[in-house]
Amino acid sequence: xxxxxxxxxxxxxxxxxxxxxxxxxxxxxxxxxxxxxxxxxxxxxxxxxxxxxxxxxxxxxxxxxxxxxxxxxxxxxxxxxxxxxxxxxxxxxxxxxxxxxxxxxxxxxxxxxxxxxxxxxxxxxxxxxxxxxxxxxxxxxxxxxxxxxxxxxxxxxxxxxxxxxxxxxxxxxxxxxxxxxxxxxxxxxxxxxxxxxxxxxxxxxxxxxxxxxxxxxxxxxxxxxxxxxxxxxxxxxxxxxxxxxxxxxxxxxxxxxxxxxxxxxxxxxxxxxxxxxxxxxxxxxxxxxxxxxxxxxxxxxxxxxxxxxxxxxxxxxxxxxxxxxxxxxxxxxxxxxxxxxxxxxxxxxxxxxxxx
Numbered sequence: 001x002x003x004x005x006x007x008x009x010x011x012x013x014x015x016x017x018x019x020x021x022x023x024x025x026x027x028x029x030x031x032x033x034x035x036x037x038x039x040x041x042x043x044x045x046x047x048x049x050x051x052x053x054x055x056x057x058x059x060x061x062x063x064x065x066x067x068x069x070x071x072x073x074x075x076x077x078x079x080x081x082x083x084x085x086x087x088x089x090x091x092x093x094x095x096x097x098x099x100x101x102x103x104x105x106x107x108x109x110x111x112x113x114x115x116x117x118x119x120x121x122x123x124x125x126x127x128x129x130x131x132x133x134x135x136x137x138x139x140x141x142x143x144x145x146x147x148x149x150x151x152x153x154x155x156x157x158x159x160x161x162x163x164x165x166x167x168x169x170x171x172x173x174x175x176x177x178x179x180x181x182x183x184x185x186x187x188x189x190x191x192x193x194x195x196x197x198x199x200x201x202x203x204x205x206x207x208x209x210x211x212x213x214x215x216x217x218x219x220x221x222x223x224x225x226x227x228x229x230x231x232x233x234x235x236x237x238x239x240x241x242x243x244x245x246x247x248x249x250x251x252x253x254x255x256x257x258x259x260x261x262x263x264x265x266x267x268x269x270x271x272x273x274x275x276x277x278x279x280x281x282x283x284x285x286x287x288x289x290x291x292x293x294x295x296x297x298x299x300x301x302x303x304x305x306x307x308x309x310x311x312x313x314x315x316x317x318x319x320x321x322x323x324x325x326x327x328x329x330x331x332x333x334x335x336x337x338x339x340x341x342x343x344x345x346x347x348x349x350x351x352x353x354x355x356x
Contacts, residue, residue, distance in 0.1 A: 065285035069297040072278040072285075077304030079274045084143055086266045089259030092140040093252070095267065097245035100136075102271035104238030107280075111235055118235065121228050125236030128223070131216045132237055133244045139209035145202025152302040154206040156189040161214035162295040170218060178292040181335030185299045185328050192302055192324025214295070220283055221291040230283035238275070296332045303328055 086095065111118050143151055159182050163174040174182075224230065249256065258264055286294055303325040 061288055065288045066297070068281040068285050069289070069294060070300070072281050073298050073300040074304040075274045075278050076298075077301045077306075078308045079270060081305070081308075082266055083140065083270070086263050087140075087144060089263035090257075090267070091249065091254045092144060093137060093245055093249045093254055094256055094258075095270075096133075096136045096140055097242050097249055098258075098267050099242075099270040099275050100238045100245065101242030102267065103276040103279075104235055104242055106271070106276060107231065107235040107238060111231060116229070116232060118232060120232055121223075122236055124223050124228065125233050126240055128216065128219055128233070129237045129240035129244070131212050131219065133241045135209050135212040135216060136241065137245065137248070138205035138212075142202040142205035142209065145200055146206060150203050151206050152192075152305065153189050154203055155210050155213065156299055156302060157186070157207070157210040158213035158217070159185045159189075159295045159299045161211055162217060162292055165214055165218055166291060170222070174292050176339045177337045178290070178335045181296055181331040182292065183331075184334060185296055185331035188324045188327030188331060189299065189302065190324070191320055191327060192306065217286075217295055217298070218291050221286050221294070224283055224286040230280060230287070234276075234280050234283055237279075293335055296328075296335050299328050299331070300325075 083095075090098075108118065139151070139155060146154075163179055163182050166172050166174055223233065248254075258267065282294070306325060
């Protein structure tokens with residue numbers, strides 16, 4: 001016993017010795033052992049506080065992203081009848097050229113003032129611009145030949161293409177609830193718009209727009225989550241789409257004139273709100289939300305179109321359209337729910353059986 005006491009005295013007071021771990025940032029123990037060792041609670045608490053701050057910030061950003069996409073769907077829905085009316089004063093291809101060029105020039109001036117690298121990511125922007133061109137030109141031209149209900153329903157079919165392309169092109173499997181949400185949303189669109197009637201060339205053009213709509217959402221998701229700047233990418237897309245549409249108009253010798261003063265103001269409105277603000281918000285939101293989630297929010301576009309028609313347009317509220325809108329909202333809620341345990345179990349069993 002005495003020998004042990006002499007050894008401890010020679011080696012120093014064990015309980016006050018500090019181990020290398022206690023010197024590390026984030027270490028919990030001030031002393032390594034002994035009956036009077038102390039625990040430093042300040043570092044863990046600060047870590048938890050930072051995690052809490054990040055959680056709150058993520059939650060706040062998620063909420064803002066949803067609000068922004070709701071605004072986008074609303075502003076697109078509110079302009080549906082505006083575009084339909086202005087086509088009597090300007091050619092649809094030229095309308096696309098003017099609205100995108102104006103939006104692109106405004107955003108370009110902003111980026112130049114901030115000395116941003118406006119050519120960064122131009123290759124990805126050119127690819128997205130071609131898709132966007134193949135979205136707006138067929139959709140706008142198709143409005144001259146098809147009914148508003150057909151156009152609304154067929155464009156809304158992009159919510160079905162998003163999970164399909166997500167699986168086939170991007171090799172990512174959407175969750176079960178996202179698939180269920182897409183299916184319910186399609187049913188809601190059918191009920192809201194009355195489905196397709198008297199299929200014509202305008203409907204085929206609009207179907208092409210629905211396909212490119214889905215592709216645009218998915219590739220925007222890819223580029224945004226890769227860290228690209230949404231303002232630069234949007235500006236580049238606008239200018240390229242506007243130039244492509246203008247060249248198309250010149251090659252086809254389409255009339256470049258705008259028939260009325262009110263049509264000029266409509267073009268300015270279309271450039272600033274449903275083009276510039278809505279598209280920038282879309283890209284910023286896609287840094288956070290999944291593409292299926294984004295597509296389901298955008299499926300609310302015809303719902304907002306109906307709301308504006310009932311409130312500002314003085315149209316009569318029709319019960320089946322209200323039911324369709326409610327189904328789309330339900331689809332949006334369903335897509336955010338976790339996959340049930342039984343569905344996960346069956347999926348895992350099916351995958352294991354397919355491997356065996």
